[in-house]
Amino acid sequence: VGVQFITAQNYNQYGFVSSSEKYVFFGKDLAGKPFVLQSEDGQEVISGKLTAASEWPYSGTSVCCADVSKWTREGHYQLLVDGLKQPTPVLIQNDKYTKLGSALVKSFYMARVSVPIEKQYAGVYARPAGHPDDKVIVHKSAADALRPEGSTIVSPGGWYDAGDYGKYIVNSGISTFSLLHLCELFPEYTQTIQLNIPESGNGASDVLNEAVINLKWMLTMQDPNDGGVYHKLTTKRFCGMVMPHKDPLQRYVVMKTTAATLDFAATMAKASRVLKNNEQTYTGLAETCRNAAQKAWEWCLANPQVYYVQPKDISTGEYRDDSIDDEWFWAATELYLTTGEATYKKHINIGQQKFTVPQWGRVNTLGLYSLLSCSEGKELAKEVGKAIVKLANKYLANYKASAYRVSIVKFPWGSNSELANEGMLLMHAYLISNKTEYLQVADAAVGYLLGANPLNRSFVTGYGKQPPMRVHDRRCSADGIDAPIPGLLAGGPSKQAQHDCGKDAYPSALPALSYLDEECSFSTNEVAINWNAAASFLVLGLDAIYQS
Numbered sequence: 001v002g003v004q005f006i007t008a009q010n011y012n013q014y015g016f017v018s019s020s021e022k023y024v025f026f027g028k029d030l031a032g033k034p035f036v037l038q039s040e041d042g043q044e045v046i047s048g049k050l051t052a053a054s055e056w057p058y059s060g061t062s063v064c065c066a067d068v069s070k071w072t073r074e075g076h077y078q079l080l081v082d083g084l085k086q087p088t089p090v091l092i093q094n095d096k097y098t099k100l101g102s103a104l105v106k107s108f109y110m111a112r113v114s115v116p117i118e119k120q121y122a123g124v125y126a127r128p129a130g131h132p133d134d135k136v137i138v139h140k141s142a143a144d145a146l147r148p149e150g151s152t153i154v155s156p157g158g159w160y161d162a163g164d165y166g167k168y169i170v171n172s173g174i175s176t177f178s179l180l181h182l183c184e185l186f187p188e189y190t191q192t193i194q195l196n197i198p199e200s201g202n203g204a205s206d207v208l209n210e211a212v213i214n215l216k217w218m219l220t221m222q223d224p225n226d227g228g229v230y231h232k233l234t235t236k237r238f239c240g241m242v243m244p245h246k247d248p249l250q251r252y253v254v255m256k257t258t259a260a261t262l263d264f265a266a267t268m269a270k271a272s273r274v275l276k277n278n279e280q281t282y283t284g285l286a287e288t289c290r291n292a293a294q295k296a297w298e299w300c301l302a303n304p305q306v307y308y309v310q311p312k313d314i315s316t317g318e319y320r321d322d323s324i325d326d327e328w329f330w331a332a333t334e335l336y337l338t339t340g341e342a343t344y345k346k347h348i349n350i351g352q353q354k355f356t357v358p359q360w361g362r363v364n365t366l367g368l369y370s371l372l373s374c375s376e377g378k379e380l381a382k383e384v385g386k387a388i389v390k391l392a393n394k395y396l397a398n399y400k401a402s403a404y405r406v407s408i409v410k411f412p413w414g415s416n417s418e419l420a421n422e423g424m425l426l427m428h429a430y431l432i433s434n435k436t437e438y439l440q441v442a443d444a445a446v447g448y449l450l451g452a453n454p455l456n457r458s459f460v461t462g463y464g465k466q467p468p469m470r471v472h473d474r475r476c477s478a479d480g481i482d483a484p485i486p487g488l489l490a491g492g493p494s495k496q497a498q499h500d501c502g503k504d505a506y507p508s509a510l511p512a513l514s515y516l517d518e519e520c521s522f523s524t525n526e527v528a529i530n531w532n533a534a535a536s537f538l539v540l541g542l543d544a545i546y547q548s
């Protein structure tokens, strides 16, 4: 199968921010050609030459670029390149990233479970309530004397995980954290974000209001008898491509695990700190979260190595993780920052951790982010700063060496979220060092996600010239509306499950080109809360910094 490289220009289709680096990429045949940037009335504003071409091994394509970074004035422009008939429209945005970031967070409202999604908030995407989750069966793997197999628990609310209708604690942890962290790091800015959700105007920020939806569900997943937390709430198998209220399958809570309970503890402890500043709106919730976190921690001390094992009769998402030193670190850190108690502090072993770009199963760096943003973490600031900058420098180097000026070099399942998390890391390096080059790498991640990539497409539904139209999402497939729910980030190119659309369906064996905008492509075109949460942080975090 031939590689379809679109020689047309690849660039941020949403629009550049005035202060960001602005690159427009072209095929190698245009290397060195002169270009001019013109305003709408035909006036030349800057001119220059395209760079020499260089190859991006992940797409096997060679590109050069026009660098129009030095032009910062907002407006609509045209980029004309010698030898190219079509001009490239270039937009420098007035509204920075507020609209895009808000849409990314608004998608969490659209994914709410157990409540109707109402017209006044969701327009054409309004739908009846799905999954009441008021009689969830305790699966054999989760049964004990007080909650025997077949008994039921009440666990409504929260968000659907992804294109499926499961609710998974491990993935909820990092997703909820990312929204909470935005609130903790940028409290004044997040107050200005308006999502038009039922809670809007209640005094708390809408980003927090949305996070609280999932937090409240997470609380119901803790067994009050012992503090342990169920790994997931799920059907035995994935249902068909039907609307939420049409899913006929029985739901279960499955197995308590140490990973889920630690992620729960970390998220609850983090939430407790943020909610403390919102007592008026959420009276008592901060304390509830803190107590739940401590109880979860106690369960983990008594059950330190209970790893998830998928029961034979269950085939939905696993979120299995057998190396949980990073979960211990994260939970201990958040609990220490919330309580100030020495018993947690002694588990904060920065020197013994191998820090990585966060993902659902790699969470220790989330603890570093929290240490950085709390005054209680000050005494560790130097060590924390060093660890973050060391890791960030790897991605800065990737960016500098990249033909597409982007830090991504790996394309696992959800590669787009890998990149969003890299951007989130680089933003923290910027906050520590004040070096703008870190910020540029983060901004370039937005550029790639919105079109500066060899596929020449945006990966966010509803945004950019060529956005995903056929995401793997049951709601989007079954609602009878052509355009998918807006503000969803597609997982992105990956070779991890190229069988999902049948043999030879993918256009290329190269990782960055291994993407299909097809419903069958759950390995590249599904949506998921952890991916949207990382993108939300990236886009709104940059917006907060640009506006400060």
Ligand code: G3I
Binding pocket: 161, 162, 163, 164, 166, 316, 317, 318, 319, 361, 412, 413, 414, 496, 522, 526, 527, 528
């Ligand atoms: O941990 C190994 C690592 O040791 C190895 O080097 C690497 C090489 O491929 O693989 C790693 O495991 C990968 C794992 O994610 C952890 O990163 C698996 O190959 C990979 O298949 C797995 O993908 C996960 C996928 O579910 C399949 O289980 C994605 O991260 C995860 O985001 C995705 O999550 C699904 C839920 O299960 C169900 N709901 C939808 C959601 C999104 O697709």
Ligand code: 9MR
Binding pocket: 162, 163, 164, 238, 316, 317, 520, 522, 526
């Ligand atoms: O829809 C499911 C998606 O949420 C998961 O990420 C994916 C991998 O576990 O599986 C999808 O479900 C498919 C199943 O694995 C195989 N049969 C087809 C299902 C829907 O396309």
